[in-house]
Amino acid sequence: MRDNAPPQQLTFDLPLDPRYGAEDFLVSPSNEEAYALIEAWPDWPDTVFLLRGPPGSGKSHLASIWATRAQAWTVSAADVAGTNVSHLISNGALVVEDVDREAGRDEAALFHLLNLARERRFPVLLTACGPVDGFGLKVADLRSRLRLAPGAEIGPPDDALLKAVIVKLFADRQLGIDTSVVDALALRIDRSLARVREVVAELDRDALGRRRRITRPLALAVLDRMAAADGQEAGQEEDGQEDGDGDRSGAS
Structure with a gap:
């Protein structure tokens, strides 16, 4: 049985140079x-x-x-x-x-x-x-x-700044984005502009690789996938620390 899903496109993870001009800085209460x-x-x-x-x-x-x-x-x-x-x-x-x-x-x-x-x-x-x-x-x-x-x-970003940064980062990648996607991301994403950059980059890679536009369901799926990966990494680090503690206890 043939899989009708579109083939994944080869993508190159080329980092975008951040724009540090005065006109690119978004001011908010934070x-x-x-x-x-x-x-x-x-x-x-x-x-x-x-x-x-x-x-x-x-x-x-x-x-x-x-x-x-x-x-x-x-x-x-x-x-x-x-x-x-x-x-x-x-x-x-x-x-x-x-x-x-x-x-x-x-x-x-x-x-x-x-x-x-x-x-x-x-x-x-x-x-x-x-x-x-x-x-x-x-x-x-x-x-x-x-x-x-x-x-x-500088404090944690407020809602207005978070949404403005999401829109700007997609625009930097020449991607138009629906307001429903912006609202969904702002509601569920960690209150960290560093995390926003990671999520936008991951969404760009995912949409390009699958030749799909960025939709609200895709955005939520990517957030869930990244959260699961973070949890797995955290669990591996804890296991490594416990193993290390056990090794030291046995050697003393």
């Missing part, structure tokens, strides 16, 4: 405080500012907007090392991304950078996901300095 901070430049009351928000919330987008206006360089926290601090401050302004990420972070160099920024009135915008006390900092003076740094926090 991010308006952070957006106002960037808009206030250069009338900042301090030289060091900390921009916080969950992954995918728009921190890098806002930092990119400010970097363009301030003609700032953008580096990761792991790029700030004792040998290049003088070079980094030579440009006149700097964005340091992911100061909460411990991998490769040189706390002494970062503290030196912030001290020089204060002395020379050199503006630095720092980004991080959570509160300073969760950064795992070992240098007490750096922890104190960051606690005192003014800044803003």
Whole structure:
């Protein structure tokens, strides 16, 4: 018996370059405080500012907007090392991304950078996901300095922002989308813009591979499939941790 379902099309998972222009940033109550901070430049009351928000919330987008206006360089926290601090401050302004990420972070160099920024009135915008006390900092003076740094926090997206981002991400992929699909996704998707990007990408791949348009049933099916996959991965991680604990217990 022949299967009448349309054949799947070979797809190539080519990542889309995010658009970080000021005109591409969507303002809502969840991010308006952070957006106002960037808009206030250069009338900042301090030289060091900390921009916080969950992954995918728009921190890098806002930092990119400010970097363009301030003609700032953008580096990761792991790029700030004792040998290049003088070079980094030579440009006149700097964005340091992911100061909460411990991998490769040189706390002494970062503290030196912030001290020089204060002395020379050199503006630095720092980004991080959570509160300073969760950064795992070992240098007490750096922890104190960051606690005192003014800044803003981006909160979870509200309904209006969530729907606007869904529409924008589909438009970036040159895909028209029905409002019923947008409403269904906004109702059931995790309150995370990072998750929205994952879901839109998965829907695009699924629709292209099956040569189907994106409908509400397809969107809900993809959400269920992704949730099941996440649950399976979480279960495997827990099993791995239990096995590891058992191995350590047997060896001691």
